Amino acid sequence: MFFIPLFLSNLKTKKIGKQIEYIRTTGSTNKTIYHMLQNKEIEIEGVLISDQQTKGKGRRGNTWFSSPGKSLTFSLILKSSDKSLTEKLPLISGIAIIQAIKKMINIDCQLKWPNDIVYNYKKLGGILIEKRGDNFIIGIGLNVNDSDFDESIQKQACSIYSIINRSVQREPLLAFILNDFEKLLNNDMEEIIKKWESVCSHMNTFVKFHYSKNILEGDFVGLSKNGEAKIKINKKEHLFNSGVINI
Ligand code: BTN
Numbered sequence: 001m002f003f004i005p006l007f008l009s010n011l012k013t014k015k016i017g018k019q020i021e022y023i024r025t026t027g028s029t030n031k032t033i034y035h036m037l038q039n040k041e042i043e044i045e046g047v048l049i050s051d052q053q054t055k056g057k058g059r060r061g062n063t064w065f066s067s068p069g070k071s072l073t074f075s076l077i078l079k080s081s082d083k084s085l086t087e088k089l090p091l092i093s094g095i096a097i098i099q100a101i102k103k104m105i106n107i108d109c110q111l112k113w114p115n116d117i118v119y120n121y122k123k124l125g126g127i128l129i130e131k132r133g134d135n136f137i138i139g140i141g142l143n144v145n146d147s148d149f150d151e152s153i154q155k156q157a158c159s160i161y162s163i164i165n166r167s168v169q170r171e172p173l174l175a176f177i178l179n180d181f182e183k184l185l186n187n188d189m190e191e192i193i194k195k196w197e198s199v200c201s202h203m204n205t206f207v208k209f210h211y212s213k214n215i216l217e218g219d220f221v222g223l224s225k226n227g228e229a230k231i232k233i234n235k236k237e238h239l240f241n242s243g244v245i246n247i
Pocket residue numbers: 027028029030031053055056057058059060062064072073074075116125126127128138139140141142
């Protein structure tokens with residue numbers, strides 16, 4: 001059970017997350033929040049949190065597995081009037097999560113391009129941003145108190161519990177994420193890129209890059225001003241706006 005008063009007592013935002021809706025079980029919070037918006041059941045900048053997703057969606061058509069009542073699975077809806085949001089949102093969502101975890105339990109997690117949350121190269125969380133009409137739906141899944149993982153992800157996944165050997169409260173953690181997310185929205189792209197690169201797990205590292213059925217190899221040297229991955233292959237810098245990095 002997600003305890004809303006505890007969440008609200010830690011929430012310091014002006015707008016983001018002021019409307020919070022909780023559903024015990026749903027298919028996917030990304031899908032449900034959009035239906036709620038269409039039915040005028042949620043406002044822009046509202047957040048939907050669920051304790052159990054039966055059809056959690058990951059990036060690239062993957063399934064997102066989460067443990068009922070133990071993970072954080074939530075979606076936030078924003079209006080897409082500001083054009084720079086397309087580039088900013090994936091980056092600031094990741095940075096906000098890293099900063100919130102640091103504030104909550106003082107551990108340094110990192111980001112793997114484009115926006116996986118990792119600890120010791122194992123995946124702790126992910127972000128799925130979908131554009132629906134004039135709206136952005138930002139879906140975040142974070143393994144918090146999970147102790148069992150689906151067999152298919154056991155080797156690559158971790159949770160806060162598996163890192164520090166104790167449970168943490170999800171309510172303040174979610175509030176801290178939203179507090180930082182709102183502050184970061186006002187940063188310009190240059191500041192955001194600097195922050196993102198400072199918490200990247202593979203800056204200036206040799207990487208294997210899966211890009212439209214090809215595997216390229218080169219050095220990840222940072223982000224372009226639009227948030228694309230800059231990879232140096234044979235001394236020449238190439239920009240990519242999609243793909244998967246293997247370290
Ligand atoms: C990824 O593949 O890394 C992205 C995972 C995103 C999962 C979250 S959980 C809350 C929201 N609802 C979904 O169905 N997916 C996102």
